[in-house]
Amino acid sequence: MSLDFELLKVDPESAARRGRLRLPHGVVETPIFMPVGTAASVKAIAPDDLERIGAQIILGNTYHLFLRPGHELVRRHGGLHGFMTWPKPILTDSGGFQVYSLAAARKISEEGVVFRSHLDGSRKLLTPELSIEVQEALGADVIMAFDECPPAGSDRRYFEDSLARTTRWAKRCKDAWHPEGKSSLFGIVQGGLHPDLRRRHAEELAELDLPGYALGGYSVGEPIPSMYESVSTSAPNLPADKPRYLMGVGTPEDLVTCVGLGIDMFDCVLPTRTARNARLYTSEGIVNIKNARYADDPAPLDPACDCYTCKNFSRAYLRHLYAAQELLAYRLNSIHNLAFFLDLMARVRAAIEEGRYAAWSKAWLEERSLRLREQKERA
Amino acid sequence: MSLDFELLKVDPESAARRGRLRLPHGVVETPIFMPVGTAASVKAIAPDDLERIGAQIILGNTYHLFLRPGHELVRRHGGLHGFMTWPKPILTDSGGFQVYSLAAARKISEEGVVFRSHLDGSRKLLTPELSIEVQEALGADVIMAFDECPPAGSDRRYFEDSLARTTRWAKRCKDAWHPEGKSSLFGIVQGGLHPDLRRRHAEELAELDLPGYALGGYSVGEPIPSMYESVSTSAPNLPADKPRYLMGVGTPEDLVTCVGLGIDMFDCVLPTRTARNARLYTSEGIVNIKNARYADDPAPLDPACDCYTCKNFSRAYLRHLYAAQELLAYRLNSIHNLAFFLDLMARVRAAIEEGRYAAWSKAWLEERSLRLREQKERA
Numbered sequence: 001m002s003l004d005f006e007l008l009k010v011d012p013e014s015a016a017r018r019g020r021l022r023l024p025h026g027v028v029e030t031p032i033f034m035p036v037g038t039a040a041s042v043k044a045i046a047p048d049d050l051e052r053i054g055a056q057i058i059l060g061n062t063y064h065l066f067l068r069p070g071h072e073l074v075r076r077h078g079g080l081h082g083f084m085t086w087p088k089p090i091l092t093d094s095g096g097f098q099v100y101s102l103a104a105a106r107k108i109s110e111e112g113v114v115f116r117s118h119l120d121g122s123r124k125l126l127t128p129e130l131s132i133e134v135q136e137a138l139g140a141d142v143i144m145a146f147d148e149c150p151p152a153g154s155d156r157r158y159f160e161d162s163l164a165r166t167t168r169w170a171k172r173c174k175d176a177w178h179p180e181g182k183s184s185l186f187g188i189v190q191g192g193l194h195p196d197l198r199r200r201h202a203e204e205l206a207e208l209d210l211p212g213y214a215l216g217g218y219s220v221g222e223p224i225p226s227m228y229e230s231v232s233t234s235a236p237n238l239p240a241d242k243p244r245y246l247m248g249v250g251t252p253e254d255l256v257t258c259v260g261l262g263i264d265m266f267d268c269v270l271p272t273r274t275a276r277n278a279r280l281y282t283s284e285g286i287v288n289i290k291n292a293r294y295a296d297d298p299a300p301l302d303p304a305c306d307c308y309t310c311k312n313f314s315r316a317y318l319r320h321l322y323a324a325q326e327l328l329a330y331r332l333n334s335i336h337n338l339a340f341f342l343d344l345m346a347r348v349r350a351a352i353e354e355g356r357y358a359a360w361s362k363a364w365l366e367e368r369s370l371r372l373r374e375q376k377e378r379a
Numbered sequence: 380m381s382l383d384f385e386l387l388k389v390d391p392e393s394a395a396r397r398g399r400l401r402l403p404h405g406v407v408e409t410p411i412f413m414p415v416g417t418a419a420s421v422k423a424i425a426p427d428d429l430e431r432i433g434a435q436i437i438l439g440n441t442y443h444l445f446l447r448p449g450h451e452l453v454r455r456h457g458g459l460h461g462f463m464t465w466p467k468p469i470l471t472d473s474g475g476f477q478v479y480s481l482a483a484a485r486k487i488s489e490e491g492v493v494f495r496s497h498l499d500g501s502r503k504l505l506t507p508e509l510s511i512e513v514q515e516a517l518g519a520d521v522i523m524a525f526d527e528c529p530p531a532g533s534d535r536r537y538f539e540d541s542l543a544r545t546t547r548w549a550k551r552c553k554d555a556w557h558p559e560g561k562s563s564l565f566g567i568v569q570g571g572l573h574p575d576l577r578r579r580h581a582e583e584l585a586e587l588d589l590p591g592y593a594l595g596g597y598s599v600g601e602p603i604p605s606m607y608e609s610v611s612t613s614a615p616n617l618p619a620d621k622p623r624y625l626m627g628v629g630t631p632e633d634l635v636t637c638v639g640l641g642i643d644m645f646d647c648v649l650p651t652r653t654a655r656n657a658r659l660y661t662s663e664g665i666v667n668i669k670n671a672r673y674a675d676d677p678a679p680l681d682p683a684c685d686c687y688t689c690k691n692f693s694r695a696y697l698r699h700l701y702a703a704q705e706l707l708a709y710r711l712n713s714i715h716n717l718a719f720f721l722d723l724m725a726r727v728r729a730a731i732e733e734g735r736y737a738a739w740s741k742a743w744l745e746e747r748s749l750r751l752r753e754q755k756e757r758a
């Protein structure tokens with residue numbers, strides 16, 4: 001087993017956990033946010049920027065890398081670490097989520113999923129075994145079991161069938177996996193907003209005794225309070241001595257809330273995607289840097305941030321870069337948004353260490369909500 | 380006078396000069412290549428990258444900055460140096476060239492040029508006085524006189540009228556200029572491929588005793604040997620004790636050749652523009668990184684280069700980034716191409732210092748030509 005998870009502290013008044021994950025490519029202090037590097041690149045920024053903003057682990061997308069440039073090519077170039085020159089830990093997803101959200105003409109059977117590539121329309125078959133083969137070729141520190149994420153509106157009957165299949169697929173993933181290698185396999189608990197299905201699925205997967213577990217199938221359009229409610233009942237069903245990963249979530253508010261529910265790991269395209277759309281998270285709220293109100297603003301984007309962007313450039317300059325569609329805008333915006341998310345997680349960890357996460361997070365969420373409301377009123 | 384130009388060495392067997400230009404924002408070792416930062420950004424890269432590749436002076440485009448974000452805004456933000464956070468020297472062009480090449484419905488009169496903005500179609504008037512006002516507001520270390528660059532196919536009669544007007548405009552620029560400020564004004568000698576017109580215009584402008592002089596109107600479609608021939612007869616007409624700047628030129632071969640003809644300063648969009656189109660200059664020739672032949676190539680882009688791109692990434696990765704249209708491709712490609720141009724100029728300066736520029740440049744040009752020919756044959 002190449003993963004070691006140490007639980008350093010549990011918050012006395014919430015389920016928040018401060019942990020340390022030892023992986024072949026380094027140590028990850030949890031709770032952690034993982035920037036998404038879909039196609040072997042965290043969009044618009046290079047490893048030097050990632051190091052500078054303190055990224056500890058990043059995510060790669062199996063679906064994208066399987067289609068282009070192909071896992072065998074990546075393997076020949078030293079795996080994802082060697083190919084993209086990122087020396088620290090990497091987690092890859094199973095490809096399942098993108099097959100369902102990006103590919104066309106997908107068809108699910110017991111064997112796996114047949115789909116057409118969104119790049120060239122070619123017909124592909126992704127199975128649990130192939131997903132593991134691809135992820136092991138990519139050489140990630142953490143790999144994910146191949147699962148189905150049922151459409152949000154599916155009925156209970158469909159959920160039950162799907163969950164049973166996902167459990168069978170998880171077993172096939174475990175069989176295909178080489179636990180003596182450097183990749184640790186995590187299982188993915190599904191079940192939508194059905195607490196009993198989530199519990200049963202968590203129990204089934206826990207029997208496989210995998211190195212870690214994830215909650216999947218959130219952030220697919222459900223109301224945010226329902227997501228929080230479901231995570232709060234589902235997280236405790238995951239083995240307490242293993243890392244817990246909430247997939248594809250979320251906003252800064254989501255992270256602070258779900259850490260309090262016992263989650264250790266997060267990933268989301270939100271900070272990088274919104275950065276490319278000029279939407280920037282700051283300690284004062286959300287800055288839409290396209291807005292003409294910033295055209296002559298000499299202040300840094302976020303006076304409380306010490307990222308490269310905030311230490312060197314004004315809002316006026318960032319607004320100009322975006323207006324002029326300069327490529328530099330994407331890099332500077334992405335650096336800042338990721339720094340905001342990673343700095344937030346550092347504060348989250350500090351609050352847990354000090355045994356005051358419940359109070360800290362309540363105060364943070366209230367202040368954040370106030371700031372966003374004030375900002376809305378001013379707009 | 381805020382400019383000091385020291386001629387350190389002249390090559391014994393060519394007109395190559397090794398100089399040192401002291402400007403308000405720093406020292407520039409000549410001959411030098413100036414990366415182009417059109418709209419207050421050297422496309423796709425930030426000041427940290429520029430520092431890392433050893434850029435000594437960069438260029439800003441008055442036409443673009445006048446239209447967006449406007450020179451008064453830039454002035455309020457500390458000039459171009461403060462606005463884009465570049466602490467080293469900056470040169471701005473006069474806006475003339477872009478008015479002729481980018482703007483619509485331009486109309487030249489004695490007063491100046493009326494044109495329509497390529498951004499919003501609004502009607503603008505650019506005069507010699509306004510060009511100087513804009514450039515002084517931008518706060519560049521070197522500013523350029525407002526000139527006309529006659530279309531390549533103009534007849535001799537048009538050239539004569541245009542040159543006379545450009546001389547009158549240069550006088551108006553000198554009158555509008557504040558020589559006690561931090562911006563040094565350079566005159567621009569035009570005259571197409573007419574040696575006698577070039578000589579007469581150089582003499583007229585030399586009488587104005589400006590801090591430096593440029594040759595304009597090249598790289599507009601004329602055959603390369605004709606350009607070299609014209610530069611070789613025109614450069615000696617520029618005052619020998621002042622910096623000589625060849626505008627908008629060129630390829631690595633152009634730089635090496637024209638240094639031998641007595642040129643000290645160059646600028647061109649070539650390295651950054653071609654980088655964005657996947658065309659990369661290397662010690663081995665030209666690499667079109669789009670090409671499938673690089674898909675599995677583990678070698679660095681240029682084994683002889685020690686830029687961030689070459690020190691960290693493989694051709695296979697760069698090819699993947701470009702194929703996947705990842706934004707990072709533009710940054711990494713641009714860093715390398717600029718490093719190639721700036722490293723070449725460092726070698727040029729060393730060869731002049733060692734008193735062997737004529738031999739060095741001849742050998743370099745022969746080897747370069749051989750490499751490109753070999754590459755063509757292999758393709």
Ligand SMILES: [Zn+2]
Pocket residue numbers: 301302305306307308309310311335336337339340
């Ligand atoms: Zn910042």
Ligand SMILES: [Zn+2]
Pocket residue numbers: 680681684685686687688689690714715716718719
């Ligand atoms: Zn390089």
